[in-house]
Amino acid sequence: MVITKTAAVLLAGERLPSGLPCALAEVLFEPVLHWALADLTDRGIDDVILVAGDCAAEIAAYLAKTGREIPVTDRLPSLPEDALVIPCATWPGRPEYLIRDGRSLWRCNEWVRRVILQRHMEAGVGIPCTDGVIVGREVQIGSDTLLLPGTILRGKTVLGRGCTVGPQTMLTDTVVGDHCTLYAVQGEGANVGDGTQLGPYVRLRPGAQLGRDIRVGNFVEIKNSTVGDRTKIAHLSYVGDAHFGRDVNVGCGLAVANYDGQQKHRTTVGDGAFLGCHNSLVAPIHIGPGAYTAAGSTLTQDVPAGALAFGRARQVNKARDPDV
Numbered sequence: 001m002v003i004t005k006t007a008a009v010l011l012a013g014e015r016l017p018s019g020l021p022c023a024l025a026e027v028l029f030e031p032v033l034h035w036a037l038a039d040l041t042d043r044g045i046d047d048v049i050l051v052a053g054d055c056a057a058e059i060a061a062y063l064a065k066t067g068r069e070i071p072v073t074d075r076l077p078s079l080p081e082d083a084l085v086i087p088c089a090t091w092p093g094r095p096e097y098l099i100r101d102g103r104s105l106w107r108c109n110e111w112v113r114r115v116i117l118q119r120h121m122e123a124g125v126g127i128p129c130t131d132g133v134i135v136g137r138e139v140q141i142g143s144d145t146l147l148l149p150g151t152i153l154r155g156k157t158v159l160g161r162g163c164t165v166g167p168q169t170m171l172t173d174t175v176v177g178d179h180c181t182l183y184a185v186q187g188e189g190a191n192v193g194d195g196t197q198l199g200p201y202v203r204l205r206p207g208a209q210l211g212r213d214i215r216v217g218n219f220v221e222i223k224n225s226t227v228g229d230r231t232k233i234a235h236l237s238y239v240g241d242a243h244f245g246r247d248v249n250v251g252c253g254l255a256v257a258n259y260d261g262q263q264k265h266r267t268t269v270g271d272g273a274f275l276g277c278h279n280s281l282v283a284p285i286h287i288g289p290g291a292y293t294a295a296g297s298t299l300t301q302d303v304p305a306g307a308l309a310f311g312r313a314r315q316v317n318k319a320r321d322p323d324v
Helices: 032-042 053-066 102-122
Strands: 008-011 048-051 084-087 094-098 151-154 169-172 185-188 202-204 220-223 237-240 242-244 255-257 267-269 280-282 285-287
Touching: 008 032, 032 048, 048 053, 094 102, 237 242, 280 285
Parallel strands: 008 048, 008 084, 151 169, 169 185, 185 202, 202 220, 220 237, 237 255, 242 267, 255 280, 267 285
Antiparallel strands: none
């Protein structure tokens, strides 16, 4: 391979002691290769060739999965005088940071982590203790937001202004509005409206869309569902493939039975409905606006607006035989 124009050549043939190519080792959740390519882009260099030695096949397979079209070769090509040659495992801007093993990888992680946290603090984000606080390169955080220990923000996560996040919260590709509180929350691919309070021990799975001023309490999981403004899901509930309207009150122990073993089905709950404790909603089902459901009910049929629905077995009490 002969290079006939100015380009950058990344040397990516080193491996960690584990056997993983250094170029694919992660620093703040992104492979070292991504950081090197981003550094070159910042310099206005988009023509890149990877020289990866016996790592070439693995790196080429990784690039194919990500859709990046970058030439990968196992040997150094003929270079013009103006070619820029960079060891991929040397950290951009810190040539003394050469990734060779787990210790040097940790050193790069820690340096980049502190640089990013400092940048956010200078922009008005509060981080009173940096223990366990990790913020990815693309994360956006509004001013006056407070990050508590154990907060991990990944991907394209966006936090609004005046939030309190943590302790022990991890968000990936999640958008959070202003003045929200997230305590011990795991969120991925979710959207959270202004003024919403989550936690502790809440899981938001992809497709969770929460409105404004919602309260989601301990041990609640929400997946591929929309939840309307001011709705309360206080504790011990699963909401999947559903739409809950505004001002819905959800009692303890609700389970949306959304899967019949072959297909997922939708559940809808109208505005102002009151769902009793320990309810099972067997989808597909519609609970009308303002409807009530009795505690301990398993519901398999639609409930009209304003109606009271019971789905219980009849209680039977039998006296104990004293001779038994």
